[in-house]
Amino acid sequence: MGNTKESIKKIAIHLGLVFLTVTVLSFIFLKIYLPSYTNHGQTVTVPNLEGYGVEELEDFLSERDLSYEVNIDSGFNAEAKPFAVLKQNPKPDSKVKRGRKIYVTLNARTAPxxxxxxxxxxxxxxxxxxxxxxxxxxxxxxxxxxxxxxxxxxxxxxxxxxxxxxxxxxxxxxxxxxxxGLGNQTLEVPSLTGLDEIDAEFLIIGSGLRMGNIDYVQTDSVASGIIIKQMPPAGASVKTGEQIHVWISENKKSGNNF
Missing domain, CATH: 3.30.10.20 (Trypsin Inhibitor V; Chain A)
Structure with a gap:
């Protein structure tokens, strides 16, 4: 009977020692090793990179224990300089671990x-x-x-x-x-024949009408740049704001060479 009690006592002591050992090791792992391994508590605040040129990022971020990577897709803002940062992830004022990589979107050199x-x-x-x-x-x-x-x-x-x-x-x-919204008046189309394009457009707009299509017709009988035909014709009644289409002479000898 005495031997049985002694055996139980030894087993209880061993179990107590095992439990204590597990507890101590768990405490060391959770409170010392794990925080050290994951840099727990060692965070930095992400700065606002908008407007920074890509050539400035390396030094600026390395001083703050951060790095960066440029996204493949770029954006475009006419008011920003080429290759300036337009967007970033994580966003400014975020708390991140030291060494975290900041992904940036740059402004394209030319507009799409x-x-x-x-x-x-x-x-x-x-x-x-x-x-x-x-x-x-x-x-x-x-x-x-x-x-x-x-x-x-x-x-x-x-x-x-x-x-x-x-x-x-x-x-x-x-x-x-x-x-x-006031174009319900009836107007008479002015005569444009013999005028150049600038004078014709001035007369059309001044008459409450609009310049329509412009077609060029090759001819050797009228000087280049002169209106030889119009539609609607001169004297026709039209509504305010209607378009007047014109045909302009183009000398055959001075045609465009492509």
């Missing part, structure tokens, strides 16, 4: 090309939203007499009409010719 949508006959408000959504800027709004109230009649880039699908740089300004 955007295909121009068709804004003609769209309400001005919708046209402005479309331009903003695709990365273009609404430029000047030119009101002309037309029955369409705040309806886009023409879309222009650098003073020229552009059609749907025409590619222009992202961030470009697009001017919009818009109806003023």
């Amino acid at each position: 090309l955007i295909k121009m949508p068709n804004l003609v006959n769209s309400p001005l408000k919708n046209a402005q939203e479309i331009l903003g959504n695709i990365g273009l800027v609404r430029g000047e709004i030119i009101y002309v007499p037309d029955i369409g109230d705040n309806v886009v009649l023409e879309q222009k880039y650098r003073g020229r009409n552009i059609s749907e699908g025409f590619e222009i740089p992202k961030g470009s300004q697009v001017d919009l010719v818009v109806g003023d």
